[in-house]
Amino acid sequence: MGRFVARRLLVAIPTLLAISFVMYAILALAPIDPLAGFAADPRVPPEVRENIRRSLGLDEAWPYRYVKWLLAAVQGNFGISFVSRSSVSDLLWQRLPTTLAVVGVAYIVGVIIALPAGILSAARRNTVTDHVISLSAYIGFSVPTFFTGVLLIIIFSIKLHWLTFLYDSRVTVHDLDSLVVQIKQSIMPIAVLGLFDAAILTRYIRASMLENLPLDYVRTAHAKGLAERLVVLRHVLRNSLIPVVTLVALGVPAVFGGAIVTEQIFHVPGIGALLITSIGNGDTPVVTAVVLIFAVLVVGFNLIADVLYAVLDPRVKYT
Amino acid sequence: MATAAKVSPASAGRSAVVLRAQRSLWQDAWHTFSRDRLAVTGLVVLAVITLGALVGPYVWSDQGKEIDFGLSLSGPSLAHPFGNDDLGRDLLARAMLGARVSLAVGVSAVVLAITLGTTIGAVAGYFGRLDNPLMRLTDLFLSLPVLPLLLVLVYLFKDTLQRTIGLELGTFIMIVSVIGFLNWMPTARLVRASFLTLKQREFVEAARSVGAPHGRIIFRHILPNSLSPVLVAATIGIGGAIITESTLSFLGLGFPPDQPTLGRILYEAVNYLDFAPHWAIVPGLAIFLIVLAINFIGDGLRDALDPRRKI
Numbered sequence: 001m002g003r004f005v006a007r008r009l010l011v012a013i014p015t016l017l018a019i020s021f022v023m024y025a026i027l028a029l030a031p032i033d034p035l036a037g038f039a040a041d042p043r044v045p046p047e048v049r050e051n052i053r054r055s056l057g058l059d060e061a062w063p064y065r066y067v068k069w070l071l072a073a074v075q076g077n078f079g080i081s082f083v084s085r086s087s088v089s090d091l092l093w094q095r096l097p098t099t100l101a102v103v104g105v106a107y108i109v110g111v112i113i114a115l116p117a118g119i120l121s122a123a124r125r126n127t128v129t130d131h132v133i134s135l136s137a138y139i140g141f142s143v144p145t146f147f148t149g150v151l152l153i154i155i156f157s158i159k160l161h162w163l164t165f166l167y168d169s170r171v172t173v174h175d176l177d178s179l180v181v182q183i184k185q186s187i188m189p190i191a192v193l194g195l196f197d198a199a200i201l202t203r204y205i206r207a208s209m210l211e212n213l214p215l216d217y218v219r220t221a222h223a224k225g226l227a228e229r230l231v232v233l234r235h236v237l238r239n240s241l242i243p244v245v246t247l248v249a250l251g252v253p254a255v256f257g258g259a260i261v262t263e264q265i266f267h268v269p270g271i272g273a274l275l276i277t278s279i280g281n282g283d284t285p286v287v288t289a290v291v292l293i294f295a296v297l298v299v300g301f302n303l304i305a306d307v308l309y310a311v312l313d314p315r316v317k318y319t
Numbered sequence: 320m321a322t323a324a325k326v327s328p329a330s331a332g333r334s335a336v337v338l339r340a341q342r343s344l345w346q347d348a349w350h351t352f353s354r355d356r357l358a359v360t361g362l363v364v365l366a367v368i369t370l371g372a373l374v375g376p377y378v379w380s381d382q383g384k385e386i387d388f389g390l391s392l393s394g395p396s397l398a399h400p401f402g403n404d405d406l407g408r409d410l411l412a413r414a415m416l417g418a419r420v421s422l423a424v425g426v427s428a429v430v431l432a433i434t435l436g437t438t439i440g441a442v443a444g445y446f447g448r449l450d451n452p453l454m455r456l457t458d459l460f461l462s463l464p465v466l467p468l469l470l471v472l473v474y475l476f477k478d479t480l481q482r483t484i485g486l487e488l489g490t491f492i493m494i495v496s497v498i499g500f501l502n503w504m505p506t507a508r509l510v511r512a513s514f515l516t517l518k519q520r521e522f523v524e525a526a527r528s529v530g531a532p533h534g535r536i537i538f539r540h541i542l543p544n545s546l547s548p549v550l551v552a553a554t555i556g557i558g559g560a561i562i563t564e565s566t567l568s569f570l571g572l573g574f575p576p577d578q579p580t581l582g583r584i585l586y587e588a589v590n591y592l593d594f595a596p597h598w599a600i601v602p603g604l605a606i607f608l609i610v611l612a613i614n615f616i617g618d619g620l621r622d623a624l625d626p627r628r629k630i
C-alpha cells in the first residue's frame with residue numbers, strides 16, 4: 001500500500017513539472033509585454049524601462065528564468081506582484097482558504113443532496129420519483145453556473161430581498177450576529193456550486209447503482225431474505241460508490257472552473273477572482289502562480305481519488 | 320456506413336430469423352432514438368433554436384443594432400417580445416445573433432476536438448509502440464486546470480490574433496482552437512479503447528491476412544465500428560463547448576462587445592439585474608435550453624447506438 005502511494009506520488013511530480021514548464025513557456029513566449037503598462041507612460045523613459053526589466057530579471061533567457069522561478073516556487077516563493085508590489089505567496093495565502101472553503105462546503109452540500117437522491121432514483125427505477133430526480137439532475141448540470149448565480153441573485157436578492165449578493169470579506173465571525181451575516185452571504189455562492197455538484201453526483205450514483213442492482217450478489221442477498229433497505233444500503237450502495245470516486249476526481253477541473261465563475265459573480269475574494277483581476281492587470285507573476293496552484297489542486301485531488309479507489313476496492317492491484 | 324452494418328455482430332446474429340424487412344444499423348438506431356420522448360423533444364427544441372439562429376435574423380425586421388434610448392431597459396412588449404437592453408436594442412434579434420455565434424463555436428470546437436482525439440486515439444490504439452507516450456500525454460492534458468488555462472491563453476493571444484486576422488474572425492479562431500485543443504482527451508480514450516478491442520477481432524485479422532495495408536484497415540474496418548461512442552461524446556461535447564464559450568464571454572474574455580454572443584449579452588446584463596432582469600434571463604435561458612436539448616439528444620443517441628442494449 002505504501003509503495004502504491006509512493007509510486008503514484010512519483011507520477012504526480014513529473015506531471016506537475018510538465019504542466020508548470022508548458023505554462024511558463026506559454027507565458028514567456030506569448031506576444032504580451034509584462035511591462036506594457038510602463039510603455040504607455042510618457043514619464044518613464046526607455047532606459048528606465050530597460051533598467052526595470054533588468055531588475056525584474058526579464059532580460060535573461062526564459063528557460064533560465066523558468067529554472068530560477070521553479071526553484072523559488074518549490075520553496076513557496078512566487079515572486080512579487082507587478083501591480084500590488086506585495087509578495088505573490090502572501091496574496092495566495094490570503095485567498096486560497098476562501099476558495100477551498102467555498103468549494104469544500106459546496107461539495108459536502110452536493111453529497112448530502114446527491115446520496116439520497118441517487119439511491120432513491122436507482123432503487124425506484126422508472127417510477128415518478130426516478131423521473132423527477134433524473135430530470136432535475138439533468139437540468140442541474142445543463143444550467144451553466146453563471147446563469148444559476150444570476151438567477152439566484154434575481155430571485156433572492158432583488159425580488160425577495162432576503163440575501164445580499166455582494167460578499168463582504170471584512171466580515172469575521174466572533175458572535176452569533178456575525179455568524180448569521182457570514183452564513184447569509186455564503187448561501188448563494190455555495191448553493192450555485194453545491195447544486196451543480198449534486199446534479200453530477202446524482203447521475204453518477206444512479207448509473208453506478210443500476211449497474212450493480214442486477215448482479216448475482218444482490219440476488220443472493222434478496223434470496224436469503226434481507227430487507228430491501230439493507231440490500232440497497234449495505235450491499236449495493238457500498239459497491240456502487242467505488243467507481244463514483246474516480247468519476248468525481250475527473251470532475252475536479254470543472255469544479256474549480258465553477259469556483260472561478262462563482263467568485264466572479266458574487267465578488268468572493270478567492271483565487272479565482274484573483275486570477276481574473278490579475279489577467280486584467282497583466283500581472284504575470286500572479287497569473288503564473290494561480291494557474292500552478294490550480295494545477296496542484298487538480299493533480300492532488302486526482303491522486304487522492306486514485307489512492308482512495310485502491311483502498312476501497314480490494315480487487316485493484318497495487319502496482 | 321453499410322460496412323458498419325455488415326460486420327456488426329449484432330446484425331449478423333439477427334439475420335438468422337428474419338421476420339421483418341432488414342434494417343441497417345443506422346435505421347435501427349433511428350428507430351430506438353425516435354421512441355425516446357426526451358431525445359426527440361431535445362431534437363425539436365434544438366432544431367427550432369438553430370433555425371431561429373440561422374434564418375431568424377433575415378426574417379425578423381429588427382437587426383438588434385438600432386439604438387433607441389426611449390426603449391432603454393424596457394421589458395417584453397409586442398414589438399420587442401424579449402425586451403430591450405440599455406441602449407434600447409431589440410433582445411430577440413441580439414439573442415438570435417448570439418445563438419448563431421454560440422452554436423458555430425460549439426460545433427467547430429467539437430469538430431476540432433474530435434478530429435484530434437480520434438487521430439491520437441487511433442494511433443495509440445493501433446500502433447502499440449506509441450500507446451504509452453500518447454496516453455501519458457492524454458493523462459497530462461486531463462489533469463490541466465482547463466478554465467484557468469483557457470483564460471490565460473485567451474488573454475495572451477487575443478490581441479495578436481485580432482491584429483493579424485481581424486477582430487471577429489481572430490476571436491472566433493482563437494476561442495475555437497483553444498477549446499478544441501483542451502477537450503480532445505475523452506475522445507482519444509474512447510477511440511483508443513475501441514481500437515484495442517477491435518484490433519483483435521476476426522474481421523480485422525481477415526483483412527490483414529488478405530494483405531490490406533494499415534491505412535485501409537484503420538479507415539475502412541476499425542474506424543467505422545468505433546464511431547458510435549465518438550458520436551455520443553461529440554454531441555455532448557457541443558453542449559460543453561457552448562458553456563465554455565459563454566463562460567469566457569461572461570468573464571469578459573470572449574468576443575468583442577459589438578459581436579453579441581449569448582454569454583456576452585449576459586455579461587453586459589449583470590449590472591442591470593435590478594432594473595431589467597429579463598435582459599439576463601433571455602440569453603441565460605437560451606444557453607440553458609440549447610445545452611439541455613443537446614444533452615437529451617446525446618443520451619438518446621447513447622441508448623440508440625449502444626449494441627449491448629439491443630437484444
